[in-house]
Amino acid sequence: MNQASSTKTRVLISSCVLRWQQGQFIRLPEISLEQGETLGVMGPSGCGKSTWLRWLLGVPQPYVTISGTITIAGKVLNSLPIEQRSIGLVMQEQALFPHYSVAENLAFALAQQKMSLRAQKALIKEQLNRIGLTNYESRKPYQLSGGERARIALLRAALAKPQLILLDEPFNGLDQARRQQVCEWTYDFLRSQGIAAIIVSHEQNDLVDAQQQLMWPQSQVDEELV
């Protein structure tokens, strides 16, 4: 890999290997994403995808050793704590803080940007309008439908202006009709925001709109270790 290409590429994940204590391992191909580009990672559940996402965030993982280099805009992130990586996360469940209103959830993402409280309020109103959830500010997450929650979770992640958003099975728990709808909306939203994203799912349908596709590799057994 040469230096020139890595500065141009927004997100570069290279030489990534997941190694389990029992000796299995998975070697991932090099991943590079441009601004606004999405990567769909497809694979059955329980094979290390979520673990890998957490490693990208910088959460120490038990049972698995993961090596590799994460570079965003030319900066190697490996030694940075989560809050300084500029990577957003959207989860399948508990996507929002249940005890806070929609506005409070969104404001949390804006706190790091120097902005008056009034500007914050206006921005939240405007953004909610944009995603079609006008006047949702004071609602609590339990008052929202699954689709609304998913949209607000993604909006919240985007408001923090990350370089990359990780979506971990974001459409689980939605019924089939709504799943399709939310899925399309998500890709549109990401493209319009110009944020690179990695979407992990076990459903092929969730990923058809992604520009890049990655089939999660089967784990191999390390002969030397055995």
Place this chain on the structure above:
Amino acid sequence: MASEVSTVRFSGYGVAILVGLFLFLPWVVGLSGINGLVPWLTAEVWDYPGLSSVIGQSLTVGFTATTVSTLLASLIIYAEQRRPSRLWALTFTAPHLAFAVAFLWLFTPFGWIDRLLPGSWSWFEHQSLPTLTLLLISKETPFLVVLGRQQLLQLPFENWLLQARSLGASSWHSWWFVVLPAWLKSMRLLIIAVAVYSVGVVDIASVAGPMNPPLLGPLLVSWQQQFDATTVNLAAQGFWLLIALTVVMVAWVYVQETLVRKVCGRQLRRHRSLQTRRRAQAILGGVGVLRWLMFIVSMASGLTLFAMSFAEGWFYPALLPSEWSLQGGIAAVVGLAPQLFETLGIALLTATLVTLVLVWIREWQRAQSREIPDLVFIAALLLPQTALVLAWLHADSVSYVIRSETGAWWVTVYAHCWFSFAFAYLSYAPAERAETQDHLTVGRSLGFSYWRSWWYFKRPQLNGALAYAFLVSFLVSIAQYVPTLLMGQGYVSTLTTELVVLSSGAEWQAPAVAAMLLWLLALLAIIVLGSSIRRLHFSRDKKSR
């Protein structure tokens, strides 16, 4: 499918009715014993000398103990979110009366530490509000920590932390702004229990609290034990006063919780520094010091009781007694043997019954696929114990039954079970909820009956939690004072009632021996159940990762 089969098993309505009776009878009986002497403006109780101090001091203790122990517990929970320390459990299990006796001997002016380093120690006066408050805080903080951890494990707090940090907040801010308000909310019932206990505290207050005037709890019990018409009236009106203070405390817990949520909600939208390491380190260090301080104080208190039990002629300013006498201590132990056996017997019976009922109730909820709110099971903790017991005492049915020795004994055991149940439920239900019924269902598909497959397939997962629930009810039982005194009618004499009686005189050896035996009993229970509980901690460590 599983629930259909289970319903068949649980159609044993007999047990359901028995358990329902066990839980609700005390309320019915209590209601029938409530007096109508609500203290309106003209009531005698308002003329009782120093009543405003009585109320003011009770509320001060209630507010301070509740708020400070909640604050400390949240700091400890924060500091130990990854590596929970087991030392708190040790302090949590020390019987509070025994702890108070030893604490006073050690830390009061002219106490042991003062004799060791003269003039150094004049903070904790005898019969003072700060001493009492400190004692309450040092008992309630470990309680909130130990049970608070289990509440925390029921929250997806690690997910929240992850999301909050991915939004650019430090782990410090993520914890305090996102996890704390949710944890506080999940702790509401427990904190109310602490608040209610603090505002109506009797036993520790009569050993360490102010006496001129006393707090409402001890005052009410002393009124109850008088027989002239005026005092009987005062007792009846004081009952309502205590209820009123309880309501105030419950309101305070809500206010406290709302305040924290509001402040956090406001703060989370403001710009935050990422330089929080130093603050986090300070808390970690502070909690570390506190942990060892509490541990050392607990151990020192235990040793003190031991020393007092075998000391003869220990007068100010001597650092050590003029003579150690094994004989005197042993004679006192032998003299207390009946109380020791009575305490042990009642506590074992209580813990066994409570654990059985607990398991049954949880399985019943599973079978009905319905979660009954915790409130139903722990409502006993939300009213001052003294008020409840007084209501029972005035119910004709109870006063008839406890007239005979057997009746009094069983009613006392019942009261122990009922109060222990609430605490045990709090410690068992979260762990049980975290388990799935899968193992049990697999067992049943192999042809085992419901309870056999529970025993072989589900119980092993819950051994730790069961041992813990057993331990908690055991500990609650051995420390019961007011119910044993008033329901036992002099027929039931346990180490705790004996300790209070012996403390009414000037002796130090006899009360110390009673306190030491209480403590040893608690310690023994921990040692016996310890291995199972360690397993519980281990499995929790795994889960919390």
Place this chain on the structure above:
Amino acid sequence: MNRRKPFVALLCAVFAALMNLNASAQESVTPAAQDEVQPTTVRFYAWAGSAEVNAYIQWASRELAESNRINLHHVKVADISEAVALVLANSAGESDAVDLLWINGENFAALKNANRLVGGLEAKVPNSRLIRSDLDWHVDFGTAVEGFELPWGIAQLQLIMHTKHVAPEQTVVTPQALLELAKGSPGRFSYPKPPSFHGTSWLKALAFQLTDNPAILTQPAEPAIIDEVLRPLWDYLDRLHPYLWHQGTEFPISAGRQRQLFNQGVVDNTVTFNPNEVRALQLQRKLAPDARSLSIGARALTNFHYLAVPRASRRQHGALEVINFLLSPRAQARKADPQGWADPSVIRLPQRDLESPDPLVASHPEPHVSWNAVLEQQWLARYQR
């Protein structure tokens, strides 16, 4: 139902074990339980804040078990009013709870007035004829005894102080001298809080010393004279309190608690109702070796403590037998033993020295019982803030 059987069996086993445990615990108190004639249980309610008193009652129950086949069960209470409340609450007929009471003063008055006590005890207890004729025990706190209780021991209120505050030959401390002492060592003196038994007694003793006409105190308290009679007492306390422990805002809850504080060096005085106690407690190393007892004024408040039997008791016969034993020369001599309880004997004894202990000073009687409530209420109204 089958699958619940093991649980039921387990439950039964636990119950059985516990009932056994319970039974064996009871037995350890009554070694004579194996006799073919069932022993009578007598439930004796008595204050239990003193190891010596408890040991004495334990001795008595051993003796009674051997000689009378009576199982004397000491029900320990922190305050005998608990038992009085119990007897008064039991309005309907016979009861198992209380067979014998250690009692005096207002507690006795309450039970006697409610007609809850067995009368004619002198005729029913043979040893009552041994009671010393020089003792004026027929009036208990102004209430005529009239056979509803029998004296068990003698009490005399005395002050206990560290030697450093007392001249070598001194046996009396006047209220005025006490005030001077307190001024000299502020924060070092206190007294048990009224309405505790000793606290109220302290007020009575002071009232006798300070009132111009002490004889009025032996009459019922007339509302018209109360203020005038008690004014010197309250004036005195107003002057004394600022120099007391906690500036007189906090008081030890009982004499027992005050003795603890005395031994721990927190305060320099305490009070006792047992004139022999100082010597006895020092022998047992339960009281600081430099403690001395002094009379408050020239005459000390003296009273008796008694034994009484509730009417509702189903085992009156056994209770009377116990009283008879407790009034026997052997039991009274044992009670007066300075190595034990050291409570003066109420009957004539061969060893005269156990009868009339040396520090027993000239006495004045208890005020009329009606003063109790007056003193307690006024004290609370003035000083409980």
